[in-house]
Amino acid sequence: MFFWQKKNRLVPVTPKNGSKQLTMKQIVKKYSVLICMFIGASLLVIATLLYPGGSLADKNAIGFDWSKNFISNLFAPNALNGMKNPSRAWAIIGMAFHVVGNGLFFIHMSQKMPSKHAAVVLKYVGAANMLFTFLIVTVLHDIMVTISSTLSLLGLFYVTVFILKTSLHFWKFCCVVCLLIFYYTLYLYGSGNWGLLAIMQKVSFICFMLLVLGLEYFTSPEDFKQAVPKAIQ
Numbered sequence: 001m002f003f004w005q006k007k008n009r010l011v012p013v014t015p016k017n018g019s020k021q022l023t024m025k026q027i028v029k030k031y032s033v034l035i036c037m038f039i040g041a042s043l044l045v046i047a048t049l050l051y052p053g054g055s056l057a058d059k060n061a062i063g064f065d066w067s068k069n070f071i072s073n074l075f076a077p078n079a080l081n082g083m084k085n086p087s088r089a090w091a092i093i094g095m096a097f098h099v100v101g102n103g104l105f106f107i108h109m110s111q112k113m114p115s116k117h118a119a120v121v122l123k124y125v126g127a128a129n130m131l132f133t134f135l136i137v138t139v140l141h142d143i144m145v146t147i148s149s150t151l152s153l154l155g156l157f158y159v160t161v162f163i164l165k166t167s168l169h170f171w172k173f174c175c176v177v178c179l180l181i182f183y184y185t186l187y188l189y190g191s192g193n194w195g196l197l198a199i200m201q202k203v204s205f206i207c208f209m210l211l212v213l214g215l216e217y218f219t220s221p222e223d224f225k226q227a228v229p230k231a232i233q
Contacts, residue, residue, distance in 0.1 A: 036101030043094030047087035054080025103130035
């Protein structure tokens with residue numbers, strides 16, 4: 001929208017082609033998931049650079065080793081080598097942005113669902129996941145991992161069911177692969193295979209983040225109009 005002066009007054013003029021310019025509020029709302037994910041990931045990377053050192057495999061290791069350290073190591077007051085952990089504040093703020101982005105994603109996906117039941121489930125999964133995932137950075141880490149992972153799997157399962165009913169073949173493949181990676185990572189966590197889990201945790205984290213961004217910005221309600229499984233309507 002442009003303005004022209006008429007008798008000392010500014011009068012709004014709508015472009016002739018009828019194009020609409022997004023306001024800053026609309027831009028932030030539209031790209032809220034991307035903004036949260038980008039800020040969250042950036043802060044977590046900064047946190048890894050500030051981590052003093054130490055891992056389950058080597059208490060005397062220097063710095064954050066992506067193949068040996070866990071993301072949860074960044075949230076402890078002290079690093080595993082006994083030094084004060086300056087990465088903690090960065091990691092907590094980064095995780096806060098990340099989980100808000102995840103929650104907004106499920107809420108936005110609920111608005112694309114043709115099934116009211118699925119829409120309600122995804123909306124509550126999004127809201128609850130923001131709470132439980134953020135509590136992972138507290139002393140309730142273990143139980144919160146279980147609850148948050150279960151909620152994320154439930155939400156991703158619902159999304160995958162509807163994606164499989166569409167013609168979005170690329171996203172069908174991505175959803176199934178992401179689910180398998182997620183399940184395998186949880187299996188490693190339950191079996192106590194800490195060595196491989198440290199690697200798969202990051203793989204799962206990155207894959208899920210990319211899937212979230214892909215589904216958020218490259219799918220629309222029209223894609224799901226024919227995707228209404230009778231069993232879960």
